[in-house]
Amino acid sequence: MKLFHLLLLMLLLILHKPIWILASSNIAASSPGVAVEGEQHQMDSHMKMIIALAIVSTSLGAVLLCVLCFWIYHSKFPSKPSKKNIQSSDAEKGLSLAPFLSKFRSVKMVGKKGCVPIIDYKQIEKATGNFKESNILGEGGFGCVYKASLDDNLDVAVKKMHCENHFAEREYENEVNLLSKIQHPNVIALLGCSSNEDTRFIVYELMQNGSLETQLHGPSHGSSLTWHMRMKIALDTSRGLKYLHEHCYPQVIHRDLKSSNILLDANFNAKLSDFGLAITDGSQNKNNIKLSGTLGYVAPEYLLDGKLTDKSDVYAFGVVLLELLLGRKPVEKLAPAQCQSIVTWAMPQLTDRSKLPNIVDPVIRNTMDPKHLYQVAAVAVLCVQPEPCYRPLIADVLHSLIPLVPVELGGTLRVSQVTRQVLPADPPENSSQ
Structure with a gap:
């Protein structure tokens, strides 16, 4: 309400300014010792100024009135954040994965799955030591998780999933799709994925202390x-x-x-x-x-x-x-x-x-x-x-x-x-x- 009163006061002051100028010009005209020609010239210049100021003040008043109406509308009907925007912003966060991996020149990316980088399978095979048993970090329902070194400065975890049936394939697709849209300090970060025949691979950040x-x-x-x-x-x-x-x-x-x-x-x-x-x-x-x-x-x-x-x-x-x-x-x-x-x-x-x-x-x-x-x-x-x-x-x-x-x-x-x-x-x- 304070903003409303302030804008209203400004509007009244601006709209009444030409009246003050006209009044001051009339007072000057009634003073003794002023020549008739000078008086006429002064009146013409004052009239032009009054017209110009009237146009400017009216325009400014209209702008302020529009701003006032806009403010009143949004104060009564505040815009609600769109839930769809949450989803889209999560998806945009997923786009940051590709630039992250691109910092490491030795990481060879062969494409994208949505916004998820697809890493060359041969590189994953090499990074895990051909899936050496000593690199196993854990074991799940559809395969093992391996420690891998994609770069001298980039150690990651690679989940190897055997997708001979549609259940395993669906889990793979579901995980990649969800994690590509989620970025939170307490949710594992998805870095990329890969595939080779019926085997799928998901690359995550490495968690040094395990489960x-x-x-x-x-x-x-x-x-x-x-x-x-x-x-x-x-x-x-x-x-x-x-x-x-x-x-x-x-x-x-x-x-x-x-x-x-x-x-x-x-x-x-x-x-x-x-x-x-x-x-x-x-x-x-x-x-x-x-x-x-x-x-x-x-x-x-x-x-x-x-x-x-x-x-x-x-x-x-x-x-x-x-x-x-x-x-x-x-x-x-x-x-x-x-x-x-x-x-x-x-x-x-x-x-x-x-x-x-x-x-x-x-x-x-x-x-x-x-x-x-x-x-x-x-x-x-x-x-x-x-x-x-x-x-x-x-x-x-x-x-x-x-x-x-x-x-x-x-x-x-x-x-x-x-x-x-x-x-x-x-x-x-x-x-x-």
Whole structure:
């Protein structure tokens, strides 16, 4: 409203200026001692000035009036950001991949798949040492991931996919298509792709610390992951999921979130990977898609009824959070024909403050603030609720984790140094209240 009043005042001042000039000229004309010819000449010049100023002030007034109308319209009807623009801007970000690879002269590109560079297969073969076994970084459903050196200064990861059937081919196409449109600090970066007969290759940025699964359940058994580092990984993962759920259009549901698909770079920054099973809301009928996923991470409603929503990813995130907290695998064998999920085993103890400290991963036991431990356990319990409607949105999970992560690791917790507050080995019974 202040802007409206200011513009209106300016408009009135401009439109009334010729009247002031005319009045001043009349006063000058009535003064004694002025010659008649000079008076006539002065009146003519004043009239011309008045006409010119009237034209200019009217034009300026019209312009200001148009600006005023435009401002009033947009203040009442603010323009909404087009969701289509989000998609197109993501696609434009994908175009930056080709210039990135072009910096390395030794990288031979033979074409493009959409906006994704196609790298010469022979170069990929050479870069992986002819797919040497010692270069294997991990293994998936349709093949292995290899470490490759495309250039002296460019180490990458190459996923080799055997696409003899249409399921594998569809996963390849789906992953390349989605990752070409996504660029986020907590989502793996796609650098290129390639093919050779029935084999497909996807080239990613190299994640030096491998997968979260390897860190937690491999030879080191989580010894490199402190409590704060684990909370940072959980926070990074939730940020990546929030981007997929709330900032991508159409919404992206990962559908195969698990610790082996959370990769860690040299600084233990976590990034989501493996988008072969991901779906976009609206791209297909989610209730009629083939049941896919990994045992232990699949949400109950998807497993039983085929219902798939963003809350399915939240359930899988809850399982990952339990892995970080307890150091256990999502499914463990009790006997040759019996298995037990981490959710079934942990749920009764997660809500009991007298039992919770004793089931925490021994590597981090007694290294965190007890209040923070109870908070994380409460978040995990909510995420793995059987009913999707009781699970939080990933944005709510994100906001609950931020205060638990030190500032230097991406959160808001301010600590001069990592303090260790020892949990009591056997808390009093009334401490659970």
